[in-house]
Amino acid sequence: MTDTAHRVVLAARPEGRATTDHLRHESFDLPEPGPGEVLLRTIWLSLDPYMRGRMSDAKSYATPVAIDETMTGQTVGEVIASNHDGFAPGDIATGMTGWTDRAVMKGDELRKLDPTRAPLQTALGILGMPGMTAWTGLTRILEAKKGQTIVISAATGAVGSVAGQLAHARGLRVVGVAGGPEKCAHATGNLGYDTCIDHHAHADGEAMARAIGEAAPNGVDLYFENVGGKTLAGVVPNMNDHGRIAICGMVAWYAGENLEDAISGPTIWRNLLTRKLRAEGFIIFDHWDRFPTFLDEVAPMVADGTITYRESVTDGLENAPKAFVGMLAGDNFGKTLVRVGPDP
Template identity: 55%
Template sequence: MQRMVLASRPIGEPKDENFRLETVDLPELGEGEVLVRVHYMSLDPYMRGRMDEAKSYSAAVQIDETMGGGAVGEVIASNHKGFSTGDFALGMFGWATHGVAKGHEMQKLNPDLAPITTALGVMGMPGFTGWYGLTELGKPKDGETLVVGAATGPVGSMVGQIAKSKGLRVVGIAGGSEKCAKATDTYGFDACIDHKAFETASELRKAMAAECPQGIDIYFENVGGKLLDAVLPLMNVGGRIPLCGMIAWYNAGGLGADAEMESLSGPRLWRSILVNQLSVKGFIISNHYDRYGDFLRDVGPKLAAGEIAYGEDIAEGLENAPAAFRSLLKGGNTGKQLVKLI
């Protein structure tokens, strides 16, 4: 089998030398474990944080260790009564052609119900993140205005579509005119603003103000950076900010000093939370899987009925995972970034 390990810790943007492709023996199957041949692996923004040693909500990948992550594939051997050879399953198999996991930590998939890739995107962790963050923390109400960045990604596109179904005005922010067209035409956003067309936060803010004539009630925070700077002064009193991610700063390394990170000064940010009486709530989706069943019951039928659209961006081959990952961190992906291994 092949696996991609962390060879060294990146400073700033990850480079080829930070990864190493290795050929190793297949792992032995222990009690209650299942061996899976991976068909698709997931690339997610959070993986950048795991490459750093900085304190975070979960442990860093160690040097020479396989890069972690979710993947889907076919069971080729099983020591668990819940899984048989030929079953399809989701598990944390990492960046590797094969993976072993405890059966009770895996999820069986029915490929007749939905393509197995959807378990990594629209019906998996990112889709669930968008649904949970919006419904639980955003508390959307009919007639309100919502703004979300990374609008065509698996989190942002779920947020936008659920918000639309609840009667909100939905304004996306995305990188480039093609992505913006996707946000409005495929995902039904009312408007989408291309952040690359604006040099400064104040220019971006003017464009957002024009699309949000009633102000902003919910800012679903995926990005940070220029977007946060632009949005804050437009928030309405009593607004909510589900704090989901801040990808614009991930390459800055933990919460260290960085020129762009200083663009939003602490006092200004703090003051705007006070004067607008904003509710800002950070959340880590892995702590909320007690709600995953509710998500499946709500969104599953909508997906089956064609009421929820989704997009996938599929790279090929484990050797190309680092390049696809770098591209994801810079907005090179349109839709859920996957790597096809077989």
């Protein structure tokens, strides 16, 4: 008897802003696990800004999601059946199973989790890809050092919130940029930011530049770039000589919007040259060999409360499209998750 599962697929490619109409919830026939494969029941689904890029067929670092194909995404799930020696029913694992309530995966593509170490969903957030991204940006790209001044855009998001706390723990002056007074209050009150700028309160790049200059009177040594837009336009004029920029994301431009806020190419190049700046883009999966080192440093900080986290949780796979669209609009607070099934 064929078993039926549920998934969310890409229904159409967005031209501009993604909406729930570009995604479709449907049932499908679930295959039996073959040799070396594992059947998983999804507990948690991670929603992340990079997924907007996978909806486009423009050339990028990863293959785009095909029309009518399951949306890509990392999950945490319970093993229901296994033909792989490394997994048994009842084990908890994480992998790129996509937006689905059950999936069959190769066991070699999964990572077993210890459910006693931390809440399961942290493998998708602070102890997973977003946390690893924050740690890598600070450690390997920016080479952050005590006494430096760093600006972090999307300061309370899944990546920014970890980057800010790690920077604070390392003795940097930490300036955040976030959307709205509530997020800025969270940044300074709970995440260790010395100050936070509400980008909604500043109309353009020139206004942002003035605000950043006031927040960083000695200039900006490091910039953790998650957004682009007017924040980038405000940071660049305040960069110190030999400053570094880690380019992690540019969510302000993913839908082809906010281009009027973009700093011009000649202005960027002039500042890179005359201030002797280094700007480096990074894709986290190129640095995954350091994941154990990241866990060794950050997991104890989470366990003892040095690093805290906040989550925006939506219940039900059918509600994932609405949560995703809201996240891209900045409606989330911290890590965006979908609770697909019960936690055992």
